[in-house]
Amino acid sequence: MTQLRKMIKESFFSEVLSISGGTLAGLFLASSAMRHLLENFPGLLIMIPGFLGLRGNILGAVSARIGTGLHTGLIEPKITLKGDTAMNLVASLLLSMFVNTLIGVLTYFVSVFLGMDAVLWKLIVVGALSGALASVIVGPFTIMLTILVFRRGIDPDSVMGPLVTSVGDITAVICLFLAAIMVG
């Protein structure tokens, strides 16, 4: 029961942060500038859930791997971008670009199926560009924060997921917006 209470306490605090971050991301998503883009960029709405999920999918996994490494003693709790941490960072960057490009391609096919006037190259470039931008920002942040949280005696498994997705969502929506503006 003590363990249960500890988990609820640790996780609820990070949920509050996470929802606050999600609200900020949502505010940006529902802003008049973004609504204008959504109206005039066929396929952009379809890309949103995939983009929002990406940060949790890739960086959540990075944080979980670092967390498991810290728990089992395979990774030392030192902030450094060498060895396993650097390897995780490079992997997350490559995976982000690959998956975002794929989301762009899949969105194009769905858009065509739904009779929308989508442009393949625009969706691919928006995907790859926004994914790369977001990963460069959130990747190092994830690794450093996982180690810092572990050092403070908090279980990264309980708190890092919400923190990563929260920061990732805001970054993803802003990068998606910037990339869509750049592509036109």
Added chain:
Amino acid sequence: MQTEAFKRIMKESVPALIVAASIGTVAGTAMQLRGTEAWLAIPIFLMVVPSISELGNDAATILSSRITTLLALGVIKPKLERSEALESNIIAIVTIGVLSSFYMGIINFVVADKAGLGTTRMLPFLATCVIAVTLLTLLVCVVAVAVAFLTWRKGLDPDNVTIPISTSISDLLAIFSLLIAMRIVGFI
């Protein structure tokens, strides 16, 4: 050693992320089928999409990470049998989800109202949030446990596979849970 670990991460992550991207696109298609204009007409529901997706993702990530750690430490086995450790984690996740849904509803409503996006009343909106998140959290628990056990049995590293799959399914479930809750409360 690191090259091998890198190869393993890429090899195991790519198929899982292809599935994740596909599921994410299905979730986007579900949003698109409601119509861009419909989402833009009541922007507070567009605004709440990242929050509810986060709650689903968080529940999936926390539960998947904890199950992975419990499996790695040998505390639980990948079988459908009663386990105090697993039950405690599920109770905690559902409790956190329900408590968080109130905060999610209130903060989104207040911020939307201040930003001029609140074109609905608070109680129906709050009810939509609580129903959607409760439904979502329950579904995510089933998905996270099932995916973690299946990937562990196949000898795959759950960190590379379980989280991408369960969070993507949670993205899809988040959109469907929101749409179902909106229908129950009478928004659509």
